[in-house]
Amino acid sequence: MKLSTKIIIALIAGGITGLFINIFAPGIFPQLDQFIFTPLGKIFLNLINMLVVPIVFFSITLGTAGLGDPKKLGRIGIKTISFFLLTTSIAIIIGLSIAAIFQPGNVGEFDITNVEYESKEAPPVSDTLLNIIPTNPVKAFAEGNMLQIIAFSVFVGFALTMLGSKTKGILNLIEQGNDLMMYLVNLVMKFAPYGTFGLIVSAVGSQGLDAIKAMGLYMIVVVLALIVHAILTYGTSVAVFAKKSPLWFFKGFAPAMGVAFSTSSSNATLPISMSTAQKNLKVPESISSFVQPLGATINMDGTAIMQGVATIFIAQVFNVDLTFTQIITVVLTAVLASVGTAGVPGVGLIMLAMVLNSVNLPVEGIALIIGIDRLLDMTRTAVNITGDAACAVIVAETEEKREGLKAN
Numbered sequence: 001m002k003l004s005t006k007i008i009i010a011l012i013a014g015g016i017t018g019l020f021i022n023i024f025a026p027g028i029f030p031q032l033d034q035f036i037f038t039p040l041g042k043i044f045l046n047l048i049n050m051l052v053v054p055i056v057f058f059s060i061t062l063g064t065a066g067l068g069d070p071k072k073l074g075r076i077g078i079k080t081i082s083f084f085l086l087t088t089s090i091a092i093i094i095g096l097s098i099a100a101i102f103q104p105g106n107v108g109e110f111d112i113t114n115v116e117y118e119s120k121e122a123p124p125v126s127d128t129l130l131n132i133i134p135t136n137p138v139k140a141f142a143e144g145n146m147l148q149i150i151a152f153s154v155f156v157g158f159a160l161t162m163l164g165s166k167t168k169g170i171l172n173l174i175e176q177g178n179d180l181m182m183y184l185v186n187l188v189m190k191f192a193p194y195g196t197f198g199l200i201v202s203a204v205g206s207q208g209l210d211a212i213k214a215m216g217l218y219m220i221v222v223v224l225a226l227i228v229h230a231i232l233t234y235g236t237s238v239a240v241f242a243k244k245s246p247l248w249f250f251k252g253f254a255p256a257m258g259v260a261f262s263t264s265s266s267n268a269t270l271p272i273s274m275s276t277a278q279k280n281l282k283v284p285e286s287i288s289s290f291v292q293p294l295g296a297t298i299n300m301d302g303t304a305i306m307q308g309v310a311t312i313f314i315a316q317v318f319n320v321d322l323t324f325t326q327i328i329t330v331v332l333t334a335v336l337a338s339v340g341t342a343g344v345p346g347v348g349l350i351m352l353a354m355v356l357n358s359v360n361l362p363v364e365g366i367a368l369i370i371g372i373d374r375l376l377d378m379t380r381t382a383v384n385i386t387g388d389a390a391c392a393v394i395v396a397e398t399e400e401k402r403e404g405l406k407a408n
Contacts, residue, residue, distance in 0.1 A: 007258035014200025044195020063289030064157025091301035095308025105316025252280035295388030302380025314365030
């Protein structure tokens, strides 16, 4: 049986098991979760998190060195960042539009008298951009600061290219380190179905059926917007710019999407998403190694959709009519926040607080959706990494055509 099939079975079985226990034996769920499901998920998460930092360093260093020409690196960087900013804008527009049609905040009654939420303050965009270059690379590695690790790796890869044969030994060592990490990724993936099962049971079982029912339409609207964005935006982009079948793309990338769904972390899924893109989608390692780690840090289309739906939902619950100017403000704030809060823990809710503040909506409204955010975080993470892979496929295809035209 293929790994992707095993992961899908684990997802379905985990969801059914979580709901079954929650409905028929809620009293024993905490014990089962503590001693069985959480440990299964935690072991899997720890295994893949263990590989994230080294694989980002090795892969981006090799990717930069493999690209060789600094102009090519700059061109790929511009394409990648442009794609992410454009799709993030489209994502939040889709979220706002579908929420406006279904109006989830006008269905049912919500108690807003005692809602409280203390939002964390995001750093200014200027600070985020200035802090991309690490003053202490060792500290960046220890803290897992992805933007700084990416920047340092690009510098190392560029230096290896410029020094050529002088650093051939170091380049060989980094290539061997990358091979070692990829071997460990394949080894860890054998445990993926069990880890996925544990994570899903824990997530579904802990939410409670009452919470899911109360926020049912809001959840449906978010998931619908995510599906629409994945099919229309990513599917169309792959078909138009890469001249590839969207069905081929989604089928090939399905194993990574399944893992992202269970882990709710783009960074944690990074080793698997890169391996899947390189093997199944035939993305060259040099491009995959640059585009996907960068996307895992700054590409937040799924989060942007959640912000769009949540903004309309909270506005409806508090009986606030948003003007067209405020809607435009929401779109611009969300796109800028996706870059400005890159790498910040709890980024989704921080970004949502920034968006709500920008149009004077009560941040306390976040308390209404936070209870079921764990389940939705799973779906939007799967969309986020799919966008990274779509970008990698498109960049790879456009670069291949460019090289082909150059050769002719």
